[in-house]
Amino acid sequence: MGEHMSDDAVRLSSVTRRHGSGDTSVTALDQVSLAFPRGTFTAVMGPSGSGKSTLLQCAAGLDRPTSGSVTVGGTELTGLSETALTLLRRERVGFVFQAFNLVSSLTAEQNVSLPLRLAGRRPDRARVREVLRQVGLGDRARHRPTEMSGGQQQRVALARALITRPDVLFGDEPTGALDSRTSREVLTLLRGMVDRDGRTVIMVTHDPVAASYADRVVLLVDGRVDGELLGAGADAIAARLSGLEAAPC
Numbered sequence: 347m348g349e350h351m352s353d354d355a356v357r358l359s360s361v362t363r364r365h366g367s368g369d370t371s372v373t374a375l376d377q378v379s380l381a382f383p384r385g386t387f388t389a390v391m392g393p394s395g396s397g398k399s400t401l402l403q404c405a406a407g408l409d410r411p412t413s414g415s416v417t418v419g420g421t422e423l424t425g426l427s428e429t430a431l432t433l434l435r436r437e438r439v440g441f442v443f444q445a446f447n448l449v450s451s452l453t454a455e456q457n458v459s460l461p462l463r464l465a466g467r468r469p470d471r472a473r474v475r476e477v478l479r480q481v482g483l484g485d486r487a488r489h490r491p492t493e494m495s496g497g498q499q500q501r502v503a504l505a506r507a508l509i510t511r512p513d514v515l516f517g518d519e520p521t522g523a524l525d526s527r528t529s530r531e532v533l534t535l536l537r538g539m540v541d542r543d544g545r546t547v548i549m550v551t552h553d554p555v556a557a558s559y560a561d562r563v564v565l566l567v568d569g570r571v572d573g574e575l576l577g578a579g580a581d582a583i584a585a586r587l588s589g590l591e592a593a594p595c
């Protein structure tokens with residue numbers, strides 16, 4: 347198979363990430379193997395400190411595993427130079443965070459164009475407008491973040507993440523700062539990107555309602571995969587999580 351022919355947008359094989367050394371070392375991820383097939387929406391959940399952010403960071407090439415391997419769109423990240431990793435993150439990976447991280451002095455359109463400019467590419471105005479239309483902000487292209495609601499700002503961040511047509515979109519608590527109605531709007535957009543456009547979404551969340559929009563919930567406990575829920579509703583997810591939180595250490 348050619349390197350872009352993989353059915354998995356992201357794959358982790360026996361990924362271990364240890365911080366520090368000796369007695370004080372912390373194993374944030376312990377032999378984690380997971381595949382994220384193209385065109386699927388996965389939520390990553392687990393108690394605080396279970397390794398969710400570390401998983402996301404390793405999967406996105408922002409952090410390097412101590413051992414094991416990660417592939418994004420069929421490209422093996424182990425052994426890539428910092429420059430190659432930076433390029434990969436710029437072109438093949440999209441991010442949305444809890445804090446929208448928009449540049450306040452720039453309009454929506456300029457914020458969305460930014461990843462292309464950083465990559466030294468000339469932004470195609472029609473494409474920028476098209477992506478803004480896809481997130482329902484076709485009429486806000488000239489607005490600055492301060493002139494928009496939280497939900498609108500997160501949709502600009504989504505458009506910015508999608509402008510390079512990434513292999514995978516990562517969300518670290520993307521609805522954490524939004525009220526429940528606005529969260530639902532953003533989650534419905536993410537769901538639509540997977541269903542309509544075949545995109546791949548991997549999202550860390552603490553919210554069972556947000557996780558219920560995913561096809562699959564991966565549960566982490568102490569840096570290990572503790573199980574998965576497929577097509578589960580918010581109540582079933584909440585029940586499973588409360589079982590984890592109550593478990594003795």
Ligand SMILES: Nc1ncnc2c1ncn2[C@@H]1O[C@H](COP(=O)(O)OP(=O)(O)OP(=O)(O)O)[C@@H](O)[C@H]1O
Binds near residue numbers: 366374392393394399
């Ligand atoms: N840079 C670091 N140095 C030392 N330990 C770290 C570092 N980053 C993470 N850890 C530890 O690794 C473990 C996993 O952390 P991680 O942030 O991935 O968990 P999390 O599930 O995302 O937690 P939360 O839900 O609280 O954000 C924790 O014990 C954490 O203290």
